[in-house]
Amino acid sequence: MHRTLARPAFDVETVRKDFPILAGHVWCKPLVYLDNAATSHKPRVVLDAIERFYKEHNSNIHRGVHWLSAAATKDYEGARDKVRDWIRAAAREEIVFTRGTTESINLVARSFLRPRLKPGDEVLVTEMEHHSNIVPWQLVCEEAGAKLSHVPIDDRGQLLFDEKLLTERTRLFAFVHVSNALGTVNPARELVRAARARGIPTLVDGAQAAPHTRIDVRDLGCDFYAFSGHKVFGPTGIGVLYGRKELLEGMPPYQGGGEMIKRVTFQKTTWNDLPYKFEAGTPDIAGAVGLGAALDYLGTLDWEAVRAHEAALLARATEALSTIKGLRIIGTAKSKASLVTFDMEGVHPHDIGQILDQEGVAVRTGHHCAQPVMDRFGVPATTRASFAFYNTLAEIDVLVAALTKVRELFA
Ligand code: 7TS
Numbered sequence: 001m002h003r004t005l006a007r008p009a010f011d012v013e014t015v016r017k018d019f020p021i022l023a024g025h026v027w028c029k030p031l032v033y034l035d036n037a038a039t040s041h042k043p044r045v046v047l048d049a050i051e052r053f054y055k056e057h058n059s060n061i062h063r064g065v066h067w068l069s070a071a072a073t074k075d076y077e078g079a080r081d082k083v084r085d086w087i088r089a090a091a092r093e094e095i096v097f098t099r100g101t102t103e104s105i106n107l108v109a110r111s112f113l114r115p116r117l118k119p120g121d122e123v124l125v126t127e128m129e130h131h132s133n134i135v136p137w138q139l140v141c142e143e144a145g146a147k148l149s150h151v152p153i154d155d156r157g158q159l160l161f162d163e164k165l166l167t168e169r170t171r172l173f174a175f176v177h178v179s180n181a182l183g184t185v186n187p188a189r190e191l192v193r194a195a196r197a198r199g200i201p202t203l204v205d206g207a208q209a210a211p212h213t214r215i216d217v218r219d220l221g222c223d224f225y226a227f228s229g230h231k232v233f234g235p236t237g238i239g240v241l242y243g244r245k246e247l248l249e250g251m252p253p254y255q256g257g258g259e260m261i262k263r264v265t266f267q268k269t270t271w272n273d274l275p276y277k278f279e280a281g282t283p284d285i286a287g288a289v290g291l292g293a294a295l296d297y298l299g300t301l302d303w304e305a306v307r308a309h310e311a312a313l314l315a316r317a318t319e320a321l322s323t324i325k326g327l328r329i330i331g332t333a334k335s336k337a338s339l340v341t342f343d344m345e346g347v348h349p350h351d352i353g354q355i356l357d358q359e360g361v362a363v364r365t366g367h368h369c370a371q372p373v374m375d376r377f378g379v380p381a382t383t384r385a386s387f388a389f390y391n392t393l394a395e396i397d398v399l400v401a402a403l404t405k406v407r408e409l410f411a
Pocket of ligand 1 (some may be wrong): 037038039099100101102103130132133177178179180204207208228364368369
């Protein structure tokens with residue numbers, strides 16, 4: 001009898017077969033896709049789940065008495081349970097579906113922080129945040145006359161955290177779990193613990209952590225955790241906000257409209273229960289179904305093996321890139337996720353990106369929506385190669401060969 005959920009071993013070539021786009025036949029040219037931090041590819045089971053939803057269950061949710069609506073509601077709410085299980089939340093009410101990390105953070109900024117923020121208060125972030133974890137706080141701070149402070153970073157791209165940065169005026173500490181521009185893995189548990197000891201709520205931006213590790217929000221102890229479906233091998237347009245129930249209960253709605261109400265009159269409207277209070281309008285039902293399928297898929301992987309494989313990709317890339325003349329890796333933290341960001345003396349990242357593209361290698365160039373990181377390292381932009389578990393060591397070699405070519409062209 002075979003009842004093992006996890007596959008016995010991690011074989012990258014077997015895993016690659018689960019991702020139709022990696023077969024490459026649609027473009028008739030090879031592609032080494034190293035832009036996974038921007039968005040990752042989708043396994044066939046995700047594509048099938050979305051197609052099956054539209055073919056067999058498509059209907060609006062929660063409202064219909066007909067069986068099709070009941071089936072769609074079951075699919076959507078089933079996806080919520082999968083998310084709860086995946087991140088080990090205590091209750092399904094703590095899982096709010098959003099459009100993605102950005103919307104999750106904006107929801108917390110508007111509904112949680114804004115009503116509490118008074119002139120002179122502070123919000124603490126870090127110098128390595130994605131703009132999505134800076135601008136929403138900045139907007140509400142400006143409105144309230146509050147201040148946005150940050151934890152600085154060292155030359156390796158690690159936080160220089162000092163508990164003194166958490167002051168009696170700090171109303172929230174929001175920080176990135178894994179940096180998209182440096183790869184740094186932050187000590188999230190310790191940071192949360194330091195904030196909690198002072199009664200300061202925390203939000204963790206998990207957009208780049210969720211694709212690389214199993215998340216356990218109860219172990220982290222954070223109040224809010226945000227991530228995007230499209231980076232965890234699910235579809236675009238769907239994301240998650242985890243929030244501690246006591247806090248979500250005390251928060252006003254983020255948007256008004258269908259499904260987030262209990263009773264509407266022209267005099268007064270009362271709000272629906274959690275999590276529906278935060279899900280105004282018809283949600284991305286198929287997106288939730290796709291995300292649920294992606295998490296089911298991730299659940300079949302041996303995560304110890306995934307971690308080891310990604311560590312090997314990072315080690316091979318770091319070692320090989322370090323030998324290229326004039327190439328400086330930006331972000332050399334002790335604990336890193338599988339991405340490398342770099343600067344090459346005398347070559348603009350845009351040119352690097354274009355030449356790499358001609359060689360069939362997809363990387364990202366630019367400021368990666370983390371301009372404070374660029375400022376910290378004195379560069380306008382960098383080149384970033386970001387890996388997923390379906391990347392191979394041979395693909396790293398293609399990247400290195402292409403970069404060697406760039407170096408020769410610009411010698
Ligand atoms: N936070 C981090 C750490 C991110 O890396 C990103 C997206 C976001 C928030 C926003 O996520 P979204 O799904 O709401 O857009 N990062 C990137 C990137 O590095 N390249 O493209 C998108």
